[in-house]
Amino acid sequence: MTQAIENSINERAQHFLKVLIERYIRDGQPVGSRTLARDAGMELSPATVRNIMSDLEELGFVASPHTSAGRIPTVPGYRLFVDSLISLKPLAELEINLAKEQLGGEGGSLTVVEAASKLLSNLTHMAGVVMVPNRDIVVVKQIEFVALSETRVLTVLVTSKGEVLNRVIETSRRFRASELEEAGRYLTHHFGGQNLEEMRRRVVREMEEARHSMNTLMAKMLEMADAAIRREERSDYVMAGQTNLMDFDELAQMDRLRQLFTAFTEKQEILHLLDRSMRADGIQIFIGEESGYDTLETCSVITAPYQVNDQVVGVLGVIGPTRMAYDRVIPIVDITAKLLGAALKSL
Amino acid sequence: MTQAIENSINERAQHFLKVLIERYIRDGQPVGSRTLARDAGMELSPATVRNIMSDLEELGFVASPHTSAGRIPTVPGYRLFVDSLISLKPLAELEINLAKEQLGGEGGSLTVVEAASKLLSNLTHMAGVVMVPNRDIVVVKQIEFVALSETRVLTVLVTSKGEVLNRVIETSRRFRASELEEAGRYLTHHFGGQNLEEMRRRVVREMEEARHSMNTLMAKMLEMADAAIRREERSDYVMAGQTNLMDFDELAQMDRLRQLFTAFTEKQEILHLLDRSMRADGIQIFIGEESGYDTLETCSVITAPYQVNDQVVGVLGVIGPTRMAYDRVIPIVDITAKLLGAALKSL
DNA sequence: CCTTAGCACTCGGCGCTATCGACTGCTAAT
DNA sequence: ATTAGCAGTCGATAGCGCCGAGTGCTAAGG
Secondary structure, three states: OHHHHHHHHOOOHHHHHHHHHHHHHHHHHHHHHHHHHHHHHHOHHHHHHHHHHHHHHHHHOOEEEOOOOOEEEEEHHHHHHHHHOOHHHHHHOHHHHHHEEEEEOOOOOOOOOHHHHHOOOOOOOOEEEEOOOOOOOOOOOOOEEEEEEEEEEEEEEEEEEEEEEEEEEEEOOOOOOHHHHHHHHHHHHHOOOEEEEHHHHHHHHHHHHHHHOOOHHHHHHHHHHHHHHHHOOOOOOEHHHHHHHHHOOOHHHHHHHHHHHHHHHHHHHHHHHHHHHHOOOEEEEEEHHHHHHHOOOEEEEEEEEEEOOEEEEEEEEEEEEEOOHHHHHHHHHHHHHHHHHHHHHHH | OHHHHOOOOHHHHHHHHHHHHHHHHHHOOOOOHHHHHHHOOOOOOOHHHHHHHHHHHHHHOOOOOOOHHHHHHHOHHHHHHHHOOOOOOOOOOOHHHHHHHHHHHHOOOOOOOHHHHHHHHHOOOOOOOOEOOOOOOOOEEEEEEEEOOOOOEEEEEEEEEOOOEEEEEEEEOOOOHHHHHHHHHHHHHHHHOOHHHHHHHHHHHHHHHHHOOOOOOHHHHHHHHHHHHOOOOOEEEEEEHHHHHHHHHHOOHHHHHHHHHHHHHHHHHHHHHHHHHHOOOOOOEEEHHHHHHHHHHOOOEEEEEEEEOOOOEEEEEEEEOOOOOOOHHHHHHHHHHHHHHHHOOOO
16 A cells, blocks of 8 residues: 555655655755755756645645645655655764663663663653563562561562562461461462463462462462562553653644643553554654554654563653654664663673 | 831731732732722722832832833742731632542552642642652661572662662672571661661671671671662652643743753752751741742742651642742642641551 | 746735733822 | 822734745746
């Protein structure tokens, strides 16, 4: 289908579309036929360009804000651009080194995920976001129980990523330290190496069995483990540089901006989007309305999954105005994903 | 000093200042002599009011944006208002019940601190903020070490609030499980019941001693405990309703707004302010420039410490434009602080 | 048939002007 | 001390004309 459209538009028109979009991304103003004729590098008069523009408009790749203004790209225009016209700009040596440095060393108290998020926002001057691995991926390494008081037990789940999930649980009966210890050993042995999802399923099943066999200790322990898992059920993300978005004219209207920032704190919509693009492989680009969320109407989102040992463990990306320097941002997202994967592996 | 100024301004003028501020807070527009004469309820002509206004302006309590506009309150004007003129509006029964409800039950997955923050922002339509207890106050209850791998040990610090601070630490040598266990028991016995600050000091001292006595195990354990404490060195806050601030005209300029939101994510300035007001007792009000931070120039901050068992454990508050309904917000902050204290006690 | 010059037309942006309305400050009378 | 009256200030709004950028269309030329 896209093929059909692409065919219906000749080489020259595509070239003009490309130049137009590049120019618009730079200046942010509608591009007129005169400017375009000059920029395109072909010896064509503005009048001819006007005819081409008319065709492009007919096909829906460009539009004009009003009769006597130049043309600006539409969403399908951007789409065609990023899919087949764009020439990506490789990162400068300097930038790559900077990136490696920031993700490599134990950058102060920042986690590597936070560092990646900041890195994205710094390099792009937009908002950077990194989704942290969720329970489908996180593998349980160890389970411990620690008695806090007569009726309160702390459940500690240690994951393969060195993260620690903990939860305080009220219990109806009192446990001896040795009981807790044994339970921890048992569960670690039993569930170690499974991801949270698998573990959750097994725990539920065994809870059933334990109930029948009237093994109170084990039933209670399973219940506690279950509670600790539930807490981490939903995945989460780390964001940086939101305020960068305030500098873009296209987001200067308060209501838009407010919607956007509300979405950032509510998190669900963004999470859905990130989740979707984790399942797909490779770089994903959502331009304006394509994402399907009203709040992102005037924004584009560029994402890339990152992997450790050939397994996708999360996704990161950048959020900015539809009019963004795709040629620069795409490589940035791409490389950051690779570097983050490498950094995580080395942990 | 304040007394002197207050004396220099007679009862009637104060009344007019009060009415002016109330009116300005409602409408957001400069108040003219005609309106004020009507609102004040005294049988005085606009001309007389103008004379009074002139006096108030001379004293610096009001100012006019330009020659032919009415008057608006200055920071000293607001100060006098909140200090001695204001008539606080008690919360409606309904609102109090709502508040109790939201802070009482285990509101879903929200911590009570998050709930309080949201409550503040909902009731005031501004930004709510709750600072969580820091290491001066948090008391250590228990210390545990869990071996993760040959060279990595998880340090778990359990606090009196049921919070769990943990940190993964690289070690140079390998420990047996029994060693870790014993170390945990020893440290718990030794440092349990102390707050983080005390504990930190002792740990540092004992680290010195241990080094001399060449007790490697103990030295290493102390070092790990120290690392875990350091991580929690800085206090933190939870914020809600930041986006509410986008609706206020006085914050509609992007650069202001950006500064403000940057301050929210950077956190230090806000933390300083909150920290200051935790040391003071009772409700604190910072009007505009009074806070001492440029970013809060057009904002006011109202804070109240909250306590558990007669000991102040944290502080909460509201951030909004200088022109806010102080008469409503002050009681809201006050009551929320009390309710949060109560809610924490019941945990 | 594609390209191009020419031309009429559109429309946003800018600056200028006039008007209106809400105030003030001052003065003089009560 | 209070007040009416009055001149004056200033922001906000609307109207007007002009400029410039850019378009679409038409007709002529390669």
